[in-house]
Amino acid sequence: MVELSNGTVKCITKNFPRQILSDDTLVIRLDYMGVCRIFIKEIIGSRDILIDRGSLFGHEFVGIMFFAGISTGYQEGEPVTFNPNITPNRTAGFVEYVFVHGLEDVLEQAIIRVTEI
DSSP states (O other): OEEEETTEEEEOOOOOOGGGOOTTEEEEEEEEEOOOHHHHHHHHTOSOOOTTTOOOTTOOEEEEEEEEOTTSOOOTTOEEEEOTTSOOEEOOSSSSEEEEEOOHHHHHHHEEEOSOO
């Protein structure tokens, strides 16, 4: 996976964190990842990150719902993408799996169902 920390991009390996799977968790297995110009601004530290938005690093992705907690309103196998204007608690997108946590109404705004990939 790729991680952004203090303006430095690092490639790291992590084990699949099964212990954080809960009723409000979504896990998306990525199929496609785009690169946005805002990523460069975050890497070089020239983007003012608003507290309510957080980092947007890795937000242009499309994938398949791999895990859907019971209170999320999603189903495993659904193709989805991400709305970067809503910022639930999530991991960055330069990974095999994106983890998203939140209340059902926030997840519904942030994770958009698509008809096909």
